[in-house]
Amino acid sequence: MGRLYTRRHQFPLRVVKPRAEPCDSLAFAERCSRLPLEIVGFIIVETAKLQYGKRNVAPFCLISKASLPGVRRELYRSVSMSYRYWDVDSREELLEEDFQGLVMNDAAFLRTLKEAPHLGALVRGLTLDLQFYEYLLPEEGTDEIRSSVQTIFGACANISQLEVRTTGDGCPTDYIAETIAELETTPPLEELDITCFGTEIDGLLGRLPKLRNLHLRAHFKLWAMGHRFPSPPPFPFSLQELKYDIESPGVFQAIMHNSHSTLRTLNTTSSLFLDKEVRTALPSFNALKALDVKMYITDHKHSKRTAFAISSLPSLQTLSVHSSPGPSGAPLVDLLIPRLPSSLQTLDLAHIPVDSTSINRFIDRDHATPLPNLRLVRIDSEGWASRKATQKAEKERVQRELALERCEIAGLEVEVGRRY
Known part of the structure; x- marks a missing residue:
């Protein structure tokens, strides 16, 4: 029986790359x-x-x-909405039937909230940027924005930070405040930054018991008219930080009703200290650690009241004083230094002319500072040295160097530099 032969086929070898895992x-x-x-x-x-x-x-x-x-x-933690009108040359152009001036960038966000409502719970911060002038704000535009704000707050129940920016001479924040105050459920706001146009803000502040940080400023129209807001009932919150830029001691008292023992930071103008009731209440601010005071030209003649008001704060650690260019700040500094609270650690004097004589007030004859906790004084070069190369300026320069040496011996650091 013969052998059976089979034909074997030879195939070239191939390197097969392993498939990547998905x-x-x-x-x-x-x-x-x-x-x-x-x-x-x-x-x-x-x-x-x-x-x-x-x-x-x-x-x-x-x-x-x-x-x-x-x-x-x-x-989704922080969302910004912009509402504005396109620039037009005249009111007549705005009123043309084919002109649609209102620009709102919230359409995509509102659609997202409708399609995926659970995302609204992620929103914590909301910025409303309102840019238009009063004559460019017809009633239908106001209604559109009001409806948009209602929808956003209705879908985003956890908003804790709200900032309302405004540009122009319109009064848009009034109805924003009204809209939020009229919601069935008020958002749990902890931080609010808003421009105040009138008493409409009172209704909103009265419904924010969880508010901790507040920045309240007056519109420039109210500054120009010297408007003073009436005193509202006390508000329910206890603040930790307050920036207060409106001229109304009554509103300040209502804001501070429950905040005497909780407020840690205050940023305001020296005009507030002209009110006797405010000055009387300051010693009870026993938690206040940082104070930032802006002085305007008209306030310099009241430097004595300002100095006494600041000196009455029992626990102050950081003090910053900003002065408008023009009048000398020496009267305030000379009145303030001997009365600074012993708890003070940092003193920041910006744009206030301070000479070597004032600085020497920090140091006694034994090269020690009467303020046991004071370690740092910041002074702006604009207010420290004279620009004119005169004999008097040279003498002041020498005295300045001696004052700095005395401060160094006493363990007090003085920073001199250009702030702006």
Whole structure:
């Protein structure tokens, strides 16, 4: 019986690359949630660079989609809405039937809230940027913005920070404050920054028991008219930080009704200290650690009252005084230095002419400072040295150097530099 032969086929060897494991979006998202937002953004940007020109965006889409759960909370944490009118040459142009001047950038956000209402719970901060003039704000535009604000606050129940910016001579924040105050459920605001046009703000402040930081400023129209707001009933919140730029001691008293023992930072103007009731209340601000005071030209003649008011604060640690250019600040400084509270650690004098004589008041004959906790004094060069090269200026320069040496011996640091 003959042998049976078989023919064997030879095939060339091929190197087969192992298939890459598919991207595990859930695992990547979990890892992304532990990274800082800046790092996640860097990863997405670098991935986009790698895929550029390859017409293969799948890896980029996978990484971006997987990153979203980890960064969504940060993406929606702070939202900014802008409402404004396009520039027009005249009121007649605005009233033309085919002119649609109102520009609102909230359409996409409102659509998102409608399609994915759960995202509204992630919003913590809201900025409303209102840019238009009074004659460019017809009633229908006001209604549109009011409706938009109602929708946003209705969907974003956890907003704790609100800033209302305004440009021009219109009065838009009035109805913004009214709209929020009329909501069935008031948002749990802890921080509010708003321009005040009238008493409409009282209704909103009266419904914010959780408010901790408040920046309240008057519109320039009210400054020009010298408007003073009537005294409202006490507000329910206890503040930790207050920036108060309106001339109304009555509103200040209502704001501070429950904040005497909680307020830690106050930024205001010296005009506030001209009121006797305010000055009487200052010694009870036992938690106040930082005070920033702006002095205007008309306030310099009241330097004595300002100095006595500041000296009555029992726990003050940081004091900053800003003065308008023009009148000499020496009267205030000379009145203030002997009366500074012993708790003071840092004194910042900006744009106030301070000479060597005033600085020497910090040091006694034994080269020691009468303020045991004072360690730093900042002085702006504009107010420290004379620009004129005169014999008097040279003498002051020498005296200044001696004053600095005395401060150094006493352990007191003096910083001299240009602030602006």
